[in-house]
Amino acid sequence: MKLNPFDIYNLLPKKNCKKCGLPSCMAFAIKLIKREVGLEDCPEINSAMYIRNKMKLKEILREYYKSLETKLVIDEKRCNGCGICMISCPVNASSNLNVAGGKGFEKDDENLIYKIENGVVKVINIKKCRRFEEDIESRPCSVCVDNCPTKAITFL
Numbered sequence: 001m002k003l004n005p006f007d008i009y010n011l012l013p014k015k016n017c018k019k020c021g022l023p024s025c026m027a028f029a030i031k032l033i034k035r036e037v038g039l040e041d042c043p044e045i046n047s048a049m050y051i052r053n054k055m056k057l058k059e060i061l062r063e064y065y066k067s068l069e070t071k072l073v074i075d076e077k078r079c080n081g082c083g084i085c086m087i088s089c090p091v092n093a094s095s096n097l098n099v100a101g102g103k104g105f106e107k108d109d110e111n112l113i114y115k116i117e118n119g120v121v122k123v124i125n126i127k128k129c130r131r132f133e134e135d136i137e138s139r140p141c142s143v144c145v146d147n148c149p150t151k152a153i154t155f156l
């Protein structure tokens with residue numbers, strides 16, 4: 001499914017007020033399409049005046065995001081096995097206390113997304129990743145990407 005930034009822009013407040021931290025509503029529209037921001041990042045669209053526009057945007061974005069395939073790519077040559085992604089991932093941390101405490105875990109746990117094996121991170125269960133949630137308001141989780149010191153993790 002293709003999405004034209006103008007279709008999104010036309011539903012935004014078009015105030016170019018920069019409250020979202022971006023220079024214009026068009027820049028915000030482009031980042032919404034890339035899933036780098038969420039509707040909650042625009043305070044104006046969340047005001048009562050734009051409720052209809054917001055509902056329409058949610059409808060369009062939901063269909064569009066559903067059509068995207070979330071692919072997690074690990075560059076094993078870059079990964080140094082530090083485990084930061086494993087302990088910083090909120091899903092890993094909430095499903096396993098040992099992981100949250102930085103101790104790792106003793107056996108495969110199907111609730112975990114990442115584990116370290118032979119000095120390299122491995123993906124166990126990508127379906128648990130918060131990027132698969134249909135949350136239109138928030139920007140998708142990127143904790144592991146942001147915290148990896150070697151930039152070994154990418155979502156396509």
Ligand code: SF4
Pocket residue numbers: 012013014015016017018019020021022023024025028041042043044045
């Ligand atoms: S906060 Fe909303 S209205 Fe203001 S520039 Fe960003 S997208 Fe446009």
Ligand code: SF4
Pocket residue numbers: 074078079080081082083084085086120121147148149150151152153
């Ligand atoms: S944070 Fe990066 S370098 Fe460390 S284990 Fe994860 S992918 Fe590898």
Ligand code: SF4
Pocket residue numbers: 088089090091092113128129130131141142143144145
């Ligand atoms: S994007 Fe978030 S939920 Fe998904 S693997 Fe990375 S840290 Fe975990």
